Structures are given as C-alpha cells and as structure tokens.
Amino acid sequence: xxxxxxxTTYVLIFAKYEQFERIMAQLKEIIQWCDETLNTHEFKDxxxxxxxxxxxxxxxxxxxxxxxxxxAIEAAIAQNADLLLVHxxxxxxxxxxxxxxxxxxxxxxxxxxxxxxxxxxxPLDSHPSLGNNAAIAECxxxxxxxxxxxxxxxxxxxxxxxxxxxxxxxxxxYLTARLGFNAIHLPAEQSHIQKVGFCTGAxxxxxxxxxxxxxxxxxxxxxxERTYYEAxxxxxxxxxxxxxxxERYGVQRLAKAISEQFNIEYSYFELNNPI
Numbered sequence: 661x662x663x664x665x666x667x668t669t670y671v672l673i674f675a676k677y678e679q680f681e682r683i684m685a686q687l688k689e690i691i692q693w694c695d696e697t698l699n700t701h702e703f704k705d706x707x708x709x710x711x712x713x714x715x716x717x718x719x720x721x722x723x724x725x726x727x728x729x730x731x732a733i734e735a736a737i738a739q740n741a742d743l744l745l746v747h748x749x750x751x752x753x754x755x756x757x758x759x760x761x762x763x764x765x766x767x768x769x770x771x772x773x774x775x776x777x778x779x780x781x782x783p784l785d786s787h788p789s790l791g792n793n794a795a796i797a798e799c800x801x802x803x804x805x806x807x808x809x810x811x812x813x814x815x816x817x818x819x820x821x822x823x824x825x826x827x828x829x830x831x832x833x834y835l836t837a838r839l840g841f842n843a844i845h846l847p848a849e850q851s852h853i854q855k856v857g858f859c860t861g862a863x864x865x866x867x868x869x870x871x872x873x874x875x876x877x878x879x880x881x882x883x884x885e886r887t888y889y890e891a892x893x894x895x896x897x898x899x900x901x902x903x904x905x906x907e908r909y910g911v912q913r914l915a916k917a918i919s920e921q922f923n924i925e926y927s928y929f930e931l932n933n934p935i
Contacts, residue, residue, distance in 0.1 A: 662840035663799035664908065684718040685922035687711070687743065687776055693921060694914070697790070698783035702814060705782045707752045713767060715776035719743050722926040724915035726908050726933070728777055730762070733769045735929040741775060745918075745926075747792070747911045749779025784910045785860060786814045790917060792860040793818050795909030796879070799838050800856075808857050808869050817859030817866050819873055825854040828897050831877060841905035844883055846891040846898040853877045853897060860906035864898070871896045881906040882935070904933035 691711050695701070700709040723741035725732035727748040736744045750763065759767055770777055785792045793816075797805055802820025809815060826834060828845065831853045835843040857870030858879040864887045870878035871894035878896050881903035891898040908930070915926040 663795075663838055664840050664905075683923050684720050685924050687714070687717050687719050690719060690743070690918060690922060691778065694778070694780065694918065697917070698780055698787055698914075699814065700780065700783045703782045703786075707749060707779065707781055709780050709783055710778060711776065712749045712751060712779050713770050713775075713777035715770065715774040716742055719776070719922075720924055722915055722918060722924065723929055724911045724926060725929040725931055726904055726911060727931060728766065728779065729931060730766055730769070731931060732929050733766055733775070736775055737769070737773050739927060741927075743776045743778055744770070745911060745915050746777070746779045747781060747784055747907055749777060749781070780911075780914065782816060783814075784914060785907075786816050787910070790910060790913040792907045792910035793858060795913060796839075796858055796860060796906060799909070800835070800858075802856060802858075808859060808866060808873065817857060817863060817869065819855065819857050819870075819875060822854045822856060825852040827851065828853060828877075831897070832899060835879065835899055835901055839901050839905050841902040844900040846883065846888050846900075848877075848891050848895045848897045850876050850895060850897065857896075860910075861903050864900070867891065867894060867896055867898055870894075879906075902933075903935055904931065 695710055719742040721741045722743045722745050723736040724745040728746045797820050804821050806819045807815035808817030808819055832843050832845040853876040855876050857875040859866050862882045863880040864884050867878045867890050879899045883900035887898055912928050919926045
C-alpha cells in the first residue's frame, strides 16, 4: 500500500475547525516559528528559505504544494488561501534577475491576489521529524537511522536498515508500492539489500557517499546517464523514485505542524508531476 493517497485528484484537507469560527495568525509569527523550527540560519542553500513574496499579514488558510507552479498558484487563488507553502520556490542561484516570462506571470499572480509565497528547501529535506528524508524513512520502515555524511551537522541524506534483507527486484517492487512511483532500478552485483542510503530529490550523485558508507542500495528521485556506470562500478544498487514523488511529504508535514501550532486551516495540492 502506498504511503501517499488523496481523496480527490488534487486536494487533501487535513485541518479541522469549529463551524463558522474564523481563526487568523500573523504572517510574521508563522515565518518566525518555521525559521526557528527548521533552523534555517544554519543552512547554505540554493535559494532563500522562508518568506519569498509577502502578501496579506493575516493568515487564515495555507495551501501547500511541492512546487510554486502556476497550477499551484491558481489552486491557492481558487481556495482563497492566504499563503502558498512550497518546497521549490523562486530566486534560485544562477537564475536571471529580470522578473519576466513564466516566472513573471507566477509572481504577478501572487502579488495581484495578495498571497504570500513561503519556501523551505534544504532545511525541509533535513529536519528529523518534518523533513522529506524522515518521511521516506518512515514510509519505507527503515530503522537505526544515521547520517549519510557524518561530517554534516544537519544531514541532508541518511542511511537506514530494512528489518529483513530483500533481493534487488523485491526492493524495487517494494519502493514502487510504497512510494506510488514506478521505481527505476540500476543494478549492482550485490545479491541482497538491507543497508539503504537515501536522499530525496535530485541527489543521485550522493551514490558515492553511499558507497563510502558500505550501503547496499541508494535511493533518490532523479537519475543521470552517469549513474548507470556508478551503480555498477561502486557496486551499489540505485533506485530513482521520482523527484516530486520523494518530496511531497515534507511540505505536508510542515503545513500540518503550522496548522496545529496556530490553529489555522491548510490543504495540500497534488501536482501529479511524473518526474
């Protein structure tokens, strides 16, 4: 059974409220709580974490999604959300400065409807209970978690152990069933898998770290052409389980935590990205 399910094609509503009661929280208080909870000041990231576009100061409803796409923005508008919470926001390093074209349209839509954009990237990957990697470990029932890179204060990747060893094919089928994504398997020589390295998103190059730590397999979201050779030559089975599919849990966990902390409504918008 998959760890991810939803009641409609797109939206899951989690928060519960007393009928007719309208509860608001202050945007600045939500941002402060998130920044402190996720220790954002301790990360060097590829994009700013926290408030990226400021909308109305009072927040009654949050819509969360993996990526701040136009589709997610339109869903936030349709649901009268005050805040769009995402894992993939804007203003990435190396992006051109002019706010034009597709990105300009997105930002204009948010500003015109007074919706705040809040994004958390590496801090949301790393958090030990709210994070994407923590969610994957729980979903796959991995035990005895440890850092993929022991030198990191806030590990971006992790290692865990299956309760019982599996064959490479059994593990592929297990991943497909649990994550709801047709896992791509790049084989190695090892006959059984029990020690598993993992890092959600586009961390396929961390397979070398998994090899250094003696992992039998490594999981991430995407795959590169070179990963095929690395899996063979490092003797580590590699499984690509979808960038989106591996990273849709953390933002939901964070939104739920905000909802419980401030007693406001939240919902999740599923973008159905197959990559």
